[in-house]
Amino acid sequence: MTYLHNIGTYFLMIVEMFRKPTKWSMMKQLILKDIDDLIIGSLGIVAFISFFVGGVVTIQTALNIDNPLIPKYLVGFATRQSIILEFAPTFMSIIMAGKVGSFITSSIGTMRVTEQIDALEVMGINSLNYLVFPKFISLLLYPFVISIAMFLGILGGMAACVYGGFGSLQDYITGIQTDFDTFHVTYAFIKTFVFAFLLATIPSFHGYYMKGGALEVGKASTTSFVWTSVAIILLNYLLTQMLLS
Amino acid sequence: MIEVNNLHKSFGDIEVLKGISTTFEKGKTNLIIGQSGSGKTVFLKCLLGLFDYEQGTIAYEGKIFSQLSEDEKRNIRAEIGMVFQGSALFDSMTIAQNVMFPLKMFTKQSKSEMEDRVNFVLNRVNLPDAHNKMPSEASGGMQKRVAIARAIVNKPKYLFCDEPNSGLDPKTAIVIDNLIQEITDEYQITTVINSHDMNSVMEIGEKIVFLKNGLKAWEGSNKTIFKTDNESVTDFVYSSNLFKKVRRMYIEENE
DSSP states (O other): OHHHHHHHHHHHHHHHHTSSOOOHHHHHHHHHHHIIIIIGGGHHHHHHHHHHHHHHHHHHHHHHOOOTTSOTTHHHHHHHHIIIIIIIIIIHHHHHIIIIIHHHHHHHHHHHHTTHHHHHHHTTOOHHHHHTHHHHHHGGGHHHHHHHHHHHHHHHHHHHHHHTTSSOHHHHHHHHHTTOOHHHHHHHHHHHHHHHHHHHHHHHHHHHTOOSSHHHHHHHHHHHHHHHHHHHHHHHHHHHHHHHO | OEEEEEEEEEETTEEEEEEEEEEEOTTSEEEEEEOTTSSHHHHHHHHTTSSOOSEEEEEETTEEGGGSOHHHHHHHHHTEEEEOTTOOOOTTSOHHHHHHHHHHHHOOOOHHHHHHHHHHHHHHTTOTTOTTOOGGGSOHHHHHHHHHHHHHTTOOSEEEEESTTTTOOHHHHHHHHHHHHHHHHHHTOEEEEEOOOHHHHHHHOSEEEEEETTEEEEEEOTTGGGTOOOHHHHHHHTOSHHHHHHHHHHHHHHO
């Protein structure tokens, strides 16, 4: 019953987020600030993780191909497919649920605890529009982060392949060009947009509707990470079933 | 003026407000007092429209709030200034940005006009040099004064304060009380203060509403509170020996 109530409240929150818009001059500043906090602030960790995970995917693929009949370029092919289809859009989103999601929940939750949200409401401001909408808009740039993750993942794979002695540069490049289907990139970006929406709204929901004090802000951040990850995994399955099968 | 009539508010099976009726007058500092759990904060949040209520009416200048359209409610809210117990300043903004916030949201003033107004109200609350400080760098008393500046910057008709003296030393508390009373007189606004600070009650309580168990148990002023025979009020207000002595002296002086 509580789950149903929360799901209902979540959808009402989304509707309310688009009502009574905040003055554009203020909204513009909020969006730019959130782009800085959520997108630019995440580039470092995304680049670091993508590069090294790309390398690990390449090494593990190369080590598991011991049949001489399987061509060497398959290492590059497998790395590309893994990175574009799953690693960059899905697993990077789960990492972002921890980084960006916790930030959103704790910042909105702290505003709730310290009555800053009440202050907005008393002034007649739609606090959901003021707080959540800019996050939603700034996360529309999330595919930009994921495209960097794709590029660096494949680049990391290439570095590991060539400098680790698992194959030649020519084989790797042949692999990443083999049977390239542009729809796979479209599929990845469709998923990315959906995940961006979840990353903006689920942590905001947990922060906005939390009750209690500082301890509960921490608990809400953990709960938001769990539910954002669950929603990403479930929707990943549904989208894959709908778009690729 | 704010008129409250037969206000009822429950949380589940617990009835917190059990039919409160009163009037908060313009140009006066109206105090809501009572023990913890008496329903003061819930009452204040109902007045502010932060809580819905089951029964009764709240009228701002004769307009019943619950019967207004969303736009009309927003217009009334834009005329409300609120000082929260914890100040509720926006952490990510400087003090000047906090004070300028209502102007940016609700007016079409130019930047220089807004800056002039911010300078004026920060001077008014005796914080002429605090513009670029962050709220976390300000003391409790300074934060309260910034909250008052933010509340009055857009020339509100109504000023609500939730325990404005909590956590302050007695001297700073008196400064805040006097500031609120001066602003109320100066701008002729309707001020409603939720407090259990007896100094505030005695100093600035031009009208006092005493709540007990969700009911209005007594209504009067800082003059009449000395003479009341209402046992609930005397138990609460004169719970300390010091205030008992003050009361006795006041009655002796005025007899």
